[in-house]
Amino acid sequence: MRYLDFKKFSIYYDPYLIISITLLSILGLFFLYSASDGNASVLIKQSIFVFFGIILMIVLSQPDPQIYYSYSGFFLLISIILVFIAIFFGPEINGANRWISFGFVTLQPSELCKIFLPIFIASYLYGVKLPINLKNTLLTIFLIFIVFLIVSSQPDLGTAIVILLSGLYVLFLAGLSWTFIGSALAIFVISLPFLWNNFLEPFQRQRIATLFNPDLDPFGSAWNITQSKIAIGSGGIFGKGFGEGTQSHLNFLPETETDFIFAVIAEEFGLVGLTILIGLYFFIFVRCFYLSINARDRFCRLVIGGLSLVFISTLFINIGMVIGLLPVVGMPLPLISQGGSSLISFYIAFGIIISMASHKKLVPR
Amino acid sequence: MTEINETYKEKISFNKRLIFLYVAFGILGVAFYYQIFNLQISNYSEYEIAAENNKNEEISVQPLRGIIFDRNGEILVNNIPTFDLITKPFFIDNPDDFLLKLSSFLEIDEEDKKVFLSEFEKAKTLNKELTLKQSISDEDKAKFLVRSHMFENAYVGKRYLRNYLYPKIFSHSIGYVGKPNEDELDEIYEKRSLNKKINFTYTNQLIIGKTGLEFTYEDILTGEFGNNLREVDARGRTLNEKISSEPKVGNNLYTSLDLNSHKAAHKAFNNRKGAVVAIDIKDGSIVTLFSSPTFPTNQLANGILQKDFDELLLSEEKPFFNRALKGRYPPASSIKPAIAMYGIEEGLIDWDFSIFDEGFFTLPEDGRIYRDWKEGGHGNTNLFKAITQSSNTYFFDLAYRSDINKLNKHLSSLGFGGKACIDCFEEDKVFVPEPSWKMNKHNFGWFKGDTVNMGVGQGYLVSTPIQLAKYAYIMANKGKFSDLSLKKDLVKSEKSIEFNKFSNDDWFKLHESMVNVIEGNTGTARRLRERKNYIVAAKTGTAELVSGDNREQYSETRLDDSLRDHALIIAFGPMPNPRYAVSVVVENGESGGSVAGPVAISVLNSLIQE
Numbered sequence: 021m022r023y024l025d026f027k028k029f030s031i032y033y034d035p036y037l038i039i040s041i042t043l044l045s046i047l048g049l050f051f052l053y054s055a056s057d058g059n060a061s062v063l064i065k066q067s068i069f070v071f072f073g074i075i076l077m078i079v080l081s082q083p084d085p086q087i088y089y090s091y092s093g094f095f096l097l098i099s100i101i102l103v104f105i106a107i108f109f110g111p112e113i114n115g116a117n118r119w120i121s122f123g124f125v126t127l128q129p130s131e132l133c134k135i136f137l138p139i140f141i142a143s144y145l146y147g148v149k150l151p152i153n154l155k156n157t158l159l160t161i162f163l164i165f166i167v168f169l170i171v172s173s174q175p176d177l178g179t180a181i182v183i184l185l186s187g188l189y190v191l192f193l194a195g196l197s198w199t200f201i202g203s204a205l206a207i208f209v210i211s212l213p214f215l216w217n218n219f220l221e222p223f224q225r226q227r228i229a230t231l232f233n234p235d236l237d238p239f240g241s242a243w244n245i246t247q248s249k250i251a252i253g254s255g256g257i258f259g260k261g262f263g264e265g266t267q268s269h270l271n272f273l274p275e276t277e278t279d280f281i282f283a284v285i286a287e288e289f290g291l292v293g294l295t296i297l298i299g300l301y302f303f304i305f306v307r308c309f310y311l312s313i314n315a316r317d318r319f320c321r322l323v324i325g326g327l328s329l330v331f332i333s334t335l336f337i338n339i340g341m342v343i344g345l346l347p348v349v350g351m352p353l354p355l356i357s358q359g360g361s362s363l364i365s366f367y368i369a370f371g372i373i374i375s376m377a378s379h380k381k382l383v384p385r
Numbered sequence: 386m387t388e389i390n391e392t393y394k395e396k397i398s399f400n401k402r403l404i405f406l407y408v409a410f411g412i413l414g415v416a417f418y419y420q421i422f423n424l425q426i427s428n429y430s431e432y433e434i435a436a437e438n439n440k441n442e443e444i445s446v447q448p449l450r451g452i453i454f455d456r457n458g459e460i461l462v463n464n465i466p467t468f469d470l471i472t473k474p475f476f477i478d479n480p481d482d483f484l485l486k487l488s489s490f491l492e493i494d495e496e497d498k499k500v501f502l503s504e505f506e507k508a509k510t511l512n513k514e515l516t517l518k519q520s521i522s523d524e525d526k527a528k529f530l531v532r533s534h535m536f537e538n539a540y541v542g543k544r545y546l547r548n549y550l551y552p553k554i555f556s557h558s559i560g561y562v563g564k565p566n567e568d569e570l571d572e573i574y575e576k577r578s579l580n581k582k583i584n585f586t587y588t589n590q591l592i593i594g595k596t597g598l599e600f601t602y603e604d605i606l607t608g609e610f611g612n613n614l615r616e617v618d619a620r621g622r623t624l625n626e627k628i629s630s631e632p633k634v635g636n637n638l639y640t641s642l643d644l645n646s647h648k649a650a651h652k653a654f655n656n657r658k659g660a661v662v663a664i665d666i667k668d669g670s671i672v673t674l675f676s677s678p679t680f681p682t683n684q685l686a687n688g689i690l691q692k693d694f695d696e697l698l699l700s701e702e703k704p705f706f707n708r709a710l711k712g713r714y715p716p717a718s719s720i721k722p723a724i725a726m727y728g729i730e731e732g733l734i735d736w737d738f739s740i741f742d743e744g745f746f747t748l749p750e751d752g753r754i755y756r757d758w759k760e761g762g763h764g765n766t767n768l769f770k771a772i773t774q775s776s777n778t779y780f781f782d783l784a785y786r787s788d789i790n791k792l793n794k795h796l797s798s799l800g801f802g803g804k805a806c807i808d809c810f811e812e813d814k815v816f817v818p819e820p821s822w823k824m825n826k827h828n829f830g831w832f833k834g835d836t837v838n839m840g841v842g843q844g845y846l847v848s849t850p851i852q853l854a855k856y857a858y859i860m861a862n863k864g865k866f867s868d869l870s871l872k873k874d875l876v877k878s879e880k881s882i883e884f885n886k887f888s889n890d891d892w893f894k895l896h897e898s899m900v901n902v903i904e905g906n907t908g909t910a911r912r913l914r915e916r917k918n919y920i921v922a923a924k925t926g927t928a929e930l931v932s933g934d935n936r937e938q939y940s941e942t943r944l945d946d947s948l949r950d951h952a953l954i955i956a957f958g959p960m961p962n963p964r965y966a967v968s969v970v971v972e973n974g975e976s977g978g979s980v981a982g983p984v985a986i987s988v989l990n991s992l993i994q995e
Binding site for chain 2: 149150189192193194195247249250251252253254255256257260263264265266267268269270271272286290291294298302305309312313318321322325329332336339340343344345
């Protein structure tokens with residue numbers, strides 16, 4: 021049974037996901053408190069997001085997946101409109117127009133696209149026969165690229181990459197033909213130099229170059245990675261203790277509350293702390309895997325699979341960057357980094373996952 | 386049935402693909418975990434050291450600079466303590482609020498605030514200290530100290546100021562210190578093998594010699610830097626500060642400069658433009674090196690308003706210009722003893738040889754007239770009279786008969802066109818005009834008339850006051866000399882000029898003729914006789930800046946101050962055993978005997994009658 025029956029109404033939930041996500045969120049608050057140098061206002065703001073986020077997750081678990089299926093196009097449209105509002109009317113921060121300000125809080129609507137794009141694609145491909153024909157494949161890819169280009173024009177390469185991946189995951193899981201995958205990969209590899217020269221900003225090329233050769237620019241873009249590695253490495257097995265990370269607190273590490281919070285955790289809690297943290301994430305992945313395999317229909321399968329892979333990708337891109345294996349790109353550590361938009365979007369994603377996992381199709385007796 | 390089949394096929398395909406992606410992420414995850422393991426376990430010690438080095442700061446402590454003394458042990462330059470208000474930006478959340486809080490009881494200049502705010506972010510990021518206000522008054526210090534419990538992020542720090550006790554007298558000889566610029570800082574890092582990460586306890590403290598003796602003897606005066614190692618915790622608080630090496634105080638500098646003679650020179654010049662150089666004949670050490678006008682060294686070393694600095698820099702008087710070492714003046718008649726030495730050595734004249742001076746010399750080649758300063762001339766003139774009364778005609782004639790190349794060699798041996806001093810700052814060695822120089826510079830061959838002009842120290846021949854002093858010193862010491870120097874008791878080898886014909890008797894007669902310049906009734910500087918109570922040998926000079934063909938023209942040029950002739954004198958005494966040689970140039974002073982002469986006598990008096 022996936023629901024509590026209170027005679028009049030039922031609550032749908034998944035105990036494993038709710039408990040592990042809540043645990044991770046609370047742990048995140050604890051880490052954030054240290055990463056922000058004990059800044060109470062940061063902690064309170066984030067706590068409010070976590071509290072209402074978890075409630076939102078439970079609320080979104082209640083509707084039948086059929087609702088998400090029927091309104092998927094509407095949700096995606098709303099998300100894209102919000103992105104346009106951010107581009108044209110939002111405040112410009114550091115040369116980017118990613119945010120919509122609501123006075124007390126600013127949100128990043130592009131985060132919603134990474135949830136509703138895969139859901140829309142899943143609904144679109146729901147009835148498509150295997151293998152997916154070329155027309156459907158190209159239409160889907162066209163849609164993915166449109167959303168990708170809109171978001172990257174903000175500019176926000178990190179989120180745009182995740183959106184691109186989110187769409188491709190669903191397309192792949194739905195049964196994209198291997199022939200198509202093979203030829204697309206070949207074309208991609210061939211056009212790589214062209215993409216490098218025409219689509220990447222000079223600072224992005226620099227970041228990739230320094231990844232392979234940090235000595236190239238020890239005080240520029242490689243500085244962050246060098247300091248991040250020092251922070252992680254000097255954490256050792258048990259870490260320096262809560263609030264004792266010198267790299268984190270003496271301003272050697274950049275963006276400690278957001279992108280580089282993983283390095284703060286590594287410095288203060290060591291390999292032991294990281295293993296516990298990674299263990300929690302691992303548990304969520306395994307649970308999502310189980311839920312998607314056992315989902316009630318193709319739409320639910322694709323959505324659970326797609327959304328959980330978005331979550332995994334965000335985590336891997338963030339950690340990969342912080343430990344120096346991937347180029348520096350703005351990407352939060354899911355459920356932990358400071359910032360309401362990322363947090364809320366993942367609560368929405370898990371709300372939808374739980375809805376799909378806990379509503380069983382009523383089989384006529 | 387087909388629908389169920391289709392669903393089944395789709396489910397299997399989905400499962401396979403999901404497993405494929407999860408396995409791919411699994412492999413990536415293992416790689417990531419391996420990297421984390423590498424960082425935290427395998428290379429732990431390396432990164433631990435890196436983190437330690439990041440947070441621990443090496444602080445170089447500058448030693449106290451050496452004291453500078455005059456030749457009698459009088460202190461000329463020392464260090465006095467001053468107190469600065471120093472901030473720790475790392476502990477300041479809002480710099481504007483911080484300044485507001487301080488301003489409620491301390492007055493802080495807008496300029497200081499601006500500098501503080503502009504440097505704030507950088508200092509905060511690097512956890513470095515930042516000086517907010519330099520040299521605060523005792524009252525401000527007390528005001529701050531009673532409130533210091535409210536300011537964990539600021540303190541009053543002690544610093545030493547360079548203190549010039551006679552700031553307007555030794556401006557050019559001693560020079561001044563200042564903050565190093567970027568290039569100089571790099572040089573210091575390299576020379577003293579200091580770690581670039583160091584922080585000189587607080588900003589603005591590092592000083593280096595910029596000019597004069599402060600620059601020349603920088604290494605002696607500086608001493609050895611000390612090192613402190615500051616350990617901080619994660620909150621940036623200093624855990625402890627270990628002294629890894631103590632600073633070694635710089636060595637004192639004992640100079641040959643004489644305080645009283647500089648005071649006398651300063652007074653005698655009374656801010657007119659010019660220079661005086663005096664030399665101790667015993668060892669060639671410089672006792673007076675004075676250029677006028679001067680500039681205030683304390684302000685230059687410890688902070689001068691930009692407005693005041695610009696005023697000094699743009700002043701027509703050019704106070705920064707060291708006239709003693711760099712001023713180029715025609716030696717004029719003061720060159721005559723040198724020409725005389727050449728004439729005797731080459732056998733062109735002797736003390737009995739005489740000419741009839743009718744007031745001008747006619748160049749045989751083209752009939753060009755070279756005038757004497759005295760209308761109608763000096764009549765029958767031998768060498769003694771030619772020096773005492775400064776006959777131009779006599780020396781025009783002698784120069785006319787000279788070989789320019791040999792004459793140049795002779796002048797070079799007396800120090801013209803060469804560096805006179807071994808530890809002076811930026812001396813100009815000028816040049817002796819060779820025929821080849823004229824060809825290159827003016828694209829014109831050497832005329833006989835050019836040599837004739839050189840016979841009276843005019844034309845292309847120029848020299849600096851220090852060169853004139855060296856020349857006077859060589860003559861006073863009868864051809865024996867050492868290189869000039871400013872540091873006391875410097876070991877130097879003695880040199881001498883080789884003569885074949887010029888004998889000791891000639892030296893005696895030359896001295897006698899120069900003594901007569903002052904002591905004789907017809908000497909050009911006879912008015913100086915009453916100003917002293919010992920005997921001085923001298924030769925005056927009046928360097929013409931504009932040569933006029935007739936008296937009317939000459940009178941006209943006199944109306945413009947800057948075109949008036951420079952007044953010169955070289956002198957040594959007391960005779961017959963001279964102890965000091967001196968040269969004086971007074972720009973636009975007109976008459977060597979009556980204008981430059983009194984300055985020379987004042988300086989000699991201060992040295993001889995002490």
